[in-house]
Amino acid sequence: MTLLQVLDLAAVFVFGLTGALAASRAQLDIVGFVFLACLTAVGGGTLRDVVLGRDTVFWVAEPLMIVSATAAAVLVFFTAHRVESRLRTLEWLDAVALAVAVPAGAGLALSMDAPWIIVAIMGVATGTFGGLMRDVVCNEVPLILKKGELYATAALAGVLLALGAAAVGVPSGGALVACGCATFALRAGSMLFGWNLPVYKSRPPRK
Template identity: 40%
Template sequence: MEMSQLLHVFYIIAIVAEGMTAALAAGRRNMDWVGVYLLGCITALGGGSVRDVLLGRHPLTWVEHPSYLLITGGAALATIAIARYMHHLRRLFLFLDAIGLVVFTVIGCTIAMTMNMPVIIVIASGMITGCVGGVLRDILCADVPLLFRAELYATASIVTGVLYVLGEWLALPHDGVIIAAMLVGLALRLLALRFGWGMPKFVYTKDLH
C-alpha cells in the first residue's frame, strides 16, 4: 500500500475515533442526538477546517468530501449504542487518538508545504490540524481544553511537524520521513500518557485586590 493510501486509511480511523470520543463528551453534557452528531463532526473535522480557513484553502475538506460528515457523525451516533462498553476500550481510544494527532499533523504540514508557506506556518498548520478539533470540543462542552492541561499533547504535534519538515528540507526519502516523524511523535505522546509527562504549569493564586 502506498504511503498516501496508508495515510488516508489512518485519517479515516482517526476521524472515526475522534467522532466517538466526542460523543462520550456530549453524553457527559446530556446533549441530544443532534448535539452528539454535530460535536462528533466538529471534533473530527474542526482542526482541518480552521487550518483551511486560515490558509485561504478552499473548498474545505468536508465540503470537498461530504462523506466525511457521514463517517464522523455516524461514528458519533453509533457510540450511543455501545457507550456502556466504551470504558473497556479506553486504552485503545487513547492509542487511536495519539495516532490521529500525528496523522493530522503530517497532513496539515503537507498541505501548507504544497502552498509554499514559511516553515513556521507549516509547523503551525500541522499543530492546528492535530489539536484544534479537540479544543473546539472542549469549548463547546464548557471544559478547559485538553490542549492546555494534558500530557505533552501540542508538544508531540510540534515535534512531529518539525521532524517532518526537517526531513523534507534534507531531501530524505519521503515515505521514510513520514514514518519516522509519526513514530517519534506517537512514541512521545504514548510515553507522556504512560508516565504523566507534561509541560511546567503556571499557578497563580494571589488576589490582585
C-alpha cells in the same frame, strides 16, 4: 485517494469517536452526538484550509468526511455503555487522532510550498483545534491546556521531525509517517510515564 486524503479521513473518524465519547459523558441525545462528533472531526482541518486559502474546505469537497464523522457518532451512541472508562478511552483515541491529523496538516502545507513555520503552525492547528472546540463546548479543561502534559508540544515535535527529514531528502510519505509516530510516542509517554514540561510556579515578590 491520495495519502493526504487518507490521513484526513482517518483523523475525521477517530476525532469523531472522541467527540461522541464526550457527548456520551455529557449524556446528550443522538443529535448532540452527531453535532459534537462533526465539530471535533472537522474543526482543525477547517481552520487549516481557511488559513491556507484553499478553494474549497476539505469536507465540502469530499462529503464522505461528514458521513464518516456521523458514522462514528452513531457507533459510539450504541456502544459507549460498554466502555469501562470513557474518559481514558477518549484520551487514547485523541492521541491516535492527533498523530494522524498533525501529519495531515503539515503535509498539506508542505504540498503548497509554505514556509517551514507555517507548516509547523498548520500541523499543530490541524491536530489540536477540533479537540479544543470539543472540550470548550463540553465545559471541560481542554487537553491542550492540561498542566504540563505533552500535547501541542508532541504535535510540534512531530512536525519539526518531518521538516528535518524532508530537508535531508526523505520522501514526503516517510517524513509524514515519522511525524505521526513521534507525535504519538510523545503523547503516549506523557500519559503513561508522566512526561511533561515544567510549569510556572509563582514566587513572592522580592522586597
